[in-house]
Amino acid sequence: MFDFITFRWDGEFALSILPQLLRAAVITLQATVVGFALAVVIGLAFALLRRGPRPISWPAGFVVEFLRSTPLLVQLYVLYFLLPAYGIRFDAFTTGVIGLGLHYGAYLSEVYRAGIASVDEGQWEAATALNFGRLHIWRTIVLPQAVPPMVPAFGNYFIVMFKETPLLSAITVTELMQTAKIIGSRSFNYVEPYTLVGAIFFLMSYPAALLVNRLEARLARNR
């Protein structure tokens, strides 16, 4: 029975589960990195679609607003339990990563939108006067100017996403949270695994946050 008064931190137990948790941390990181890479691509696609003609921009806008205003957890459940009913089947990790990519892609599309809008109209005009094709204008003139000021916002979303990955445990991805849960239910010791999970998250996200702050400061200086 668990007793607050007599509870003692079991160092030996903590040490014994650390390797398993660190392996799970790798899964968490992988989900974050792959999910974010997907979000970067999806976000750009959403941003570009929303600039298109109305029959394209309206549905795209609706999807973005929908993704932003419903919980990620619900979206994960939908992907995990509903899609297989329609014959679309992915493993838990892939499903989780797609969920993260869509959800954060919707948020990043707003970051892209602001970044693209910050590029001076004169850049488009000069590029048109030089007769560049649309694709070339996007690739070599607009995006290279739009993206650098977006980097801090991207960094922040990356960290937020990292901290949201425990939601993937709801669809059985064995990332950090799920692993801690498994250890807890096996050993009836929940305190050590969850404490370690918290510590691992902190040790990874705090330096990342510092890095983003420094990037932001440097960008502000270069302006």
Add this chain to the structure above:
Amino acid sequence: MHATVDTPAPTSAPDAGDPIVRFRGVNKRFGDLHVLRDLDFDVGPAEKVAIIGPSGSGKTTILRVLMTLVRPDSGEIVVDGEHLYHRRVGDRLVPADERHLRKVRTNIGMVFQHFNLFPHMRVLRNVTEAPIHVLGLSKAEATERATGLLEMVGLGDKLDAYPSQLSGGQKQRVAIARALAMRPKVMLFDEVTSALDPELVGEVLSIIRKLAEEGDMAMLIVTHEMSFARDIADRVVFFDNGQVAEQGPPADIFTAPSNPRTQEFLKAVLQH
């Protein structure tokens, strides 16, 4: 000079005397504002035309319509024998698509009031980018062309600089070199010195003057610099209310304008 620019055979081969640019009945409205009114306006090959007129009279809009930055509401524009906003299908003219615009646009270049250099590219690449990716020049050819032009505008030592490291006058000279690198038949200048500190105006005007003397490129110059317009223009066009109110050789317009609006305008601008 235009050897490397592929100009597709025009629908009806233009004579040497045919205008390089022709506006016929061109209208443009911004909401309730009728900015270009049934505008008829020609520019001869190699002709240097200065456009003057009060603020808001539509001078910038003519250039932007010709550069395809603003689509006119109605009317026809013909550039070097080809319709700009229309495509000929049989005997009918249909609205042009982007592909057609790109084809006709190769004949036209523009220099902007605010330079609009690409800030993330060095000076040299600002000038080589379009010749390489639009005209299909090799990197070596484009670099050679760009270097020559940048030397011509007195910036042979700034090839590796970023635009932010240049003065306004230097930026505008790069912008001129960048537009020239495309070897257009018509070059548009929209108040290219009005964003410059007064002491930098001369260096830019002297380059445009040099271009005007060299000859074979038609130039449409919107300017508030009256003495400059008088010096270099073959023809001065006084624009008022979206129409050509008066035009003629600089000597006539500046010494004996017949239209009272022109007289009024010149009196106002020449006074200070």
